[in-house]
Amino acid sequence: MTTTAPAPTAPKPVEPGAAPPVPERQSLSRWIPAAAVVAVWIIVWTLTKGNDTLALPGTARTDLHDRLTEFQNDLLAGRATNPVMQFTNSIADALRGAVEWLQKMVVLPSFPRPVPEIGWLGVTALATYVGLVVANWRIALLVLGSFLSFGVFGYWQDSLDLLIITGISVVIAVVIGLPLGVLIGTNKRANAIVTPVLDFMQTMPTFVYLLPIVLFFGIGPSAAVVSTLIYALPPLIRIAGFGIREVSTTTIEATDSAGQTYWQRLVKVQIPMARKTIIVGLNQTTLAALSMATLAAFVNGPGLGKPVLAGLRINDVGTAFVPGALIVVMAIMLDRTTTAASERAEKVARGGGGNVRVRRAMIIGGAVVALVCIYLSRTYVSLAEFPTYTIGDKVASGVSDGVDWFTDTFGGATEWIKDLITNQFLNRTQALLADSPWWLSFIAIAALAFVFGGVRALVSTIVCLAGMWYFDLWNDAMKTLNMTLVATVLVMILALVFGVWMARDRRVDLGIRPLLDAGQTIPPFVYLIPVLALFGPSRFTAITAGIVYAAPAAIKLVADGVKAVSPTTIEAGRSTGQTTWQEITKVQLPMAKGSLVLATNQGLLYVLAMTVIGGLVGAGALGYDVVYGFSRSEAWGKGLAAGITIVLLGVMLDRITRAAADVRRDDGPTTRRAFNIRLPIGPPR
Template sequence: MTAQATVSPAVPPAPPPAVRRRPRERLPRFVLPVVGVAVAAGLYLVFRGTATLPHDDGAAPFLFLNDVRDWVDDNRNENPLFLYLINYLRLGIGGLFDAVSAGLHALPWPALIALTAAAGWLAGGRRVALVAGLGFASFGVLGVFAASVDTLALTLTAVLLSLLVGLPLGVWAGRSRRVRRLITPALDVMQIMPTFAYLGPMVLFFQIGPASATVATMIYSIPPAIRITALAVEQVSPTAIEASVSLGATRWQTLRKVHLPMARRTITLAVNQTIMMALSMVVIAALIAAPGLGSDIIRGLSRANVGVMLPAGLAIVFMGIALDRLVMATAAPRSPRRSRYGAAGVLAAAGIGLSFVLPAEYPESWEWRIGPPVDDAVRWMQSAWYDVTEAIKNIATEGLLNPLQNLLTSSPWWLVALAVLVLAWRVSGAVPAFTALGCLLAVALLGLWEHSMETLTTVLVAVVLTLLAGLALGVAAARHPRYAALQRPLLDAAQTMPAFIYLLPALALFGTTRFTAVFASVVYAVPPVVRLVEDGIKGVPQTVVEAALSSGSTTRQLLWKVQFPMARRAILLAANQGIVMTLAMVVVGGLVGAGGLGFDVVSGFSQSSDFGMGFAAGAATVLLGIMLDRITQGAERRPSPQQQKMRIA
C-alpha cells in the first residue's frame, strides 16, 4: 500500500484555486461541539446537586392517577362511555377469545397437531408440514400443552382482529396518499411506544383479563399489518394498473384482479409480521392476567428462575417458527396445490383417528422435564464462569453505568433539558428539538425524573454497545460475503424471536442486575442494526466502489470516504432503530433488576397502591421513546451537509 503511494507522485501539489478564493476562514467543525461540552461541564461542576428531582413514591401525579382509577372502578357500570361502548367492546373481544379458545381446547391434542401439520402440507408440502407438526408437538413434550393452546388462542384472536382492521386500512392507505399521510404519525407513535406503556390504560378501561390482553396485543401488532399492506399495494407496478384501467376495469375490478394478487406476497409478510408481533406481546400481556405461557415466563423472570421459564419460552419460539413457516409457505408463487389435498387429508384423518386411541390429556410420561437439568446447568455456569461474568458486569457497571447515572441524576434538571435541546437542535432541527424538550419536561412533571434518568442511563450504555457491535458486524458482513452468508440465518432467526427471549441467557449469565438488561437489549437490538448497516453499505452503487478502487483507495479509505458517507441514511436509520428497540428492552428489563421505569410499571400491576406510579411510568417510557426518536430520526430525514451546500450553491 505504501508502495502504491510512492509510485503515484502525480498528486496535484496546490489546492484548487476555488478554495483559496474564500475570504473568511470557517471555524473547524469540532470547535462548536467542544465548546458546548465544555460549557455543559462547567455548569455541571458549579450547579451539581442543585435542582435535582429525587424520586418520591407519593408524588402528586401518582396519587391523582390512583384517584382516577378509583373513580373509574366506582363508575364502570354507570358512566355511559363505559356502559354503552367500552364494556361492550370488552364483552365482545372477550367473547371472541372465549370462542377461539374453546374451539382450540375442544380439539384433542393429536388432532390439533395433525391439523396444523395438514395445513402445513397444504401450504408448502412435506417440509412445512414437518416443521408445523413438530412445532406444535413440542408444546406437549415441553409439558406446557394447555398453556400453549391458551397463548395460541390469544394470539389468533388478536391477529384476527388486527387483520380485520389492519388489512382494509392498509389497502386504503396504499391507494390514497392522503390516508397514508393521515395514519403514518399514529403508526409511528404506536411503534415507538414501549410495550409496557399500553398496559396501564388497558387495565383502566378493560380491567385485567383476556379482553384487555387482546387489545394490548392488537395495538402492538396492528402497525405492521397496516404499514406493510400499504407498502405492498403502493408498490404494485403502475403500468399493470394503468393497463387494467385502460382496458376499462372498474376500481373494484382493478383492486381485486391487479392490486391484491400482485401484492399478495408482501401482504402475506404483513400477516406474518402481525403474528410475530402478537406472539411477543402476549407474553408481556401476562402482566395483566393474560392466560397462557406468559405467566410462566413472567414468574421465571421475576424469580430469576431460568428453569421455570425455559419450557414456556421454547414453546413460544417453536410456535413462532411453526406459524412463520406456515404463513410464509402460502406466499410461495403458484404452488401445485391440488396434488397436496390427498396427503393433507390423510394427515388430518390420522390425527383425528389417533385422538380416539390416545389419552385425552397429553400424557405426562411423554413429557421431557427440562426445568431441573436446566437449573443445574445454569447454577454450574454461574459458578464456573463467575469470575468472567462478574468482571464483565463490574466493568460495565462501575465504568459506564454508575458514572453516567450519577452524572444524570446529580445534574440540575434544567441542565439536562438544555443539553437535550441543544443536541436535538443540532442533529435534527428546531421542531424535533422542542418536541424532545417537551417530552423531557413532561417526564419531570409526571414525578419520574430520577427513574427516567436511570432508565436513560441504561438505554444510552446499551445503545453505544449496540451501535459498536452492529457497525462492526455489519461492515464485516458487507465486506466478506462468506461471513455474511454465515451470519444471515442467525440474524433471521434472531429477528423472529420474541423480545423477552433475550432476557433468558442474560438472566442465566448475569442474574438480576442492571447489566442484565443492558446485555439483553444489546443482543436484541444488534441484529436489525447489523442488517441495516450491511444493506446500506452494500447499497452503495458498484460503479462508485469501482471508481474509488480504480483510483487506488485502500479498503479503509473506501470505507470511510465512500461507503460510510453514502450509507449515511441507512446507518442513521440503524441508530434510530437501535435506540427504539433498546428502550423497549430496557423497560422490560425492569423485571430482572434494571430498576427505573420498567420496575415502576411492573409494581404498578402487582400492588394496587402503586397503580398511579406504574401508569405514569408507562407514559414516561413513551415520552422517553419519542424524545430519543426525535433526537435521532431528524438526522436521517435532514439532508446531509453536502446536500445542503449544494442547495445553497
C-alpha cells in the same frame, strides 16, 4: 429499510502515492458545538451536582401520581353506568367468550364435558393439515414437530392458549388492518391521516399499552387480546398499503383504459399484484402478535408467558428456559409457515406450484387423516388429553445445573465484564445525566437536540422534556435515558464491526445473516433468560438484553448500507493504492451514513422497547416504576406516569435522530445521496 441511491461520480484520478480521496464531511462541524455544550454541561455539573435532581426515594409517589390513581378508581367505581366502560365491557365479554370457546374445543378438560371437543391428536393433525394446504409438506412436518414438542415438554395447554390469543388477535387485525391498508394505499389523504397514528402506536413501548387496557378491559384473556391487537395491527396496515401503492401505474392505466370500475381495479389488479407483500405484512403481524401475547402474562393473559414470568420472578433460569424455548419454536413455526405461504402464493399466481395431481392427492389424503384423528381424539380420552411427561422438568433441571456450573466456573469473568461496563460507562454517564439539576439537563439536552437536528428537533425535545418534568419522574427518566444511550453505543459498535465484515465478505454474510434473522424472530421477553443466567439481576443485565434484542436489526442495516456503496467508487479508491482501513473509514462508512443513522435510530428504539422488561431484572428507573404500578393498585398512577414518560423519551430520541438525518441530507451532494431515505418510527415489526 434500504434504498438504492444513484451512483456517485467517480473521484478524480490521484497521482500514485498521494492520499486517497476523502468524501465531503460538511456535517463534521456539528460535533464542535456539541462538544462545547457537553463541556459547559460538565463544568456547571461539577458546581451543582446533587441539587434539584427531582429524585423520588424508593417507591415514593407524588400528588400527581395519586390523582391519576384516583382517576382510575373513579372509572372503576362507575363501570356499571359509564357508557365508555359499558362499551369496553361488552367487547371484553365477547373476546373472553371467544377465547373460552376455543379453549373448550382444544384445551381445557375442566368444562362440563370431561375432555376437550377436539383432543390433542385432532388438533395436531388439523394444524399439520393446514400447514400442508397453505404451504408444503416440509412445513407440515415442521408444524407436526412443533405441536408434539408443546406436549412432550409438558406445556400443551399453555402453548395452545398462546396460539389462541395470537390467532384471535391476528384474525381481528386482518379484518381491521386490511381495509385500512387498502385505504391508505389508494388514498393519499387517508394515508396522511393514518400514518401519524401508526407512528404513535409503534413508538410506544409495548408495556405502556397494558395499564390503560387493564383499566378499560380488565385482566385476563380480553386484555391479552386487545393489547396484542394494538401492538400487531400497524405492520399489516403499513405493509399492505405499501404493496398496493407499489403496483405499477402502467398496469393500472392499461386496465383503466378498458373501463374498469374502482372496485374491479382493486379486486382484480391491485390486491392480486400486492398479494406477496400483503402476506409479508401478515407474517410481521403474526410475529408481533406472538411477541405481545407473551408479554400479556403481566395482565394475566393465558399462555407460555406465565411460566416464563414465574421463572424470572424467582430467578430460576431452568424454570423459565423450557417455556421460553417453546416460544421460540412457536415463533419459528409461524414465521416459516407464513413465509412459505407467501412464496407459494407467488408461484401459483405465476402459474407454477408443482405437480397439481400429486398435490391434490396429498391434500385429499391429508384431509382424510385429519378427520380420522379428530374422530379418534373425540372418542378416546387418551387421545384427547396429552400424556404427562417429565422431559420438561428434566430439561429445566439440567439447564439449572448447567447455569450453576457456568456461573461457578466463569463467574469471575462475567462479573469483571459487568463491573467494567457499569463503573466505566454506566455510572459516569448517569452521574452527569441524573445528578445534574433538572434544569441543567433540560437545557443541555435541548441544546444538543438543536445542534444535531435544528429547530424541528429542538421543539419536539422541549415538549417531551417538559412532559417528563410534569409527570414527576425526571430523575428516573434520566437514568433510563442513560441506560438507553450506553446500550445504543454498544449496539452500534457491534453493528459497525459485524455489518462491515458482512458487507465485505459474502461468506460471512451467508453465515451470520440466518442468525440475525433468528434473533429477530425470538420474542424480546425470551432474551432475559440467558442474560439473567450470565449476569444475575442488575442494570447491566437489562442493558445486555436490550443489546441482544437491538443488535440484529442494526447489524443488518449497516451491512446493507455498506454493501450498497457503488462498486465504481470503491474501485476508484483502490486504484489510488488506499489500504483496507482507509477504504472502510474514508469511503464505505461515509457513503453509508444514511444507513448508519437509520441503524442508530432503530437501535435506540429497540433498546427503549426493552426498558420495562429490564425492570424485572434490576434495571430500576422507569421500567421498575411501570412494573411496580402493575403489582400495586395504589401505585397505578405512578405506573401510568412512567409509561407516558417512556413514550415521551422514545418520541424525543426518534425525532432527534430523524431530524439529524434530514439536516445531514442537505449538507452537500455526497451526504444528500447517502441520506436519500426516510426514517421510519419505531422498531420494524
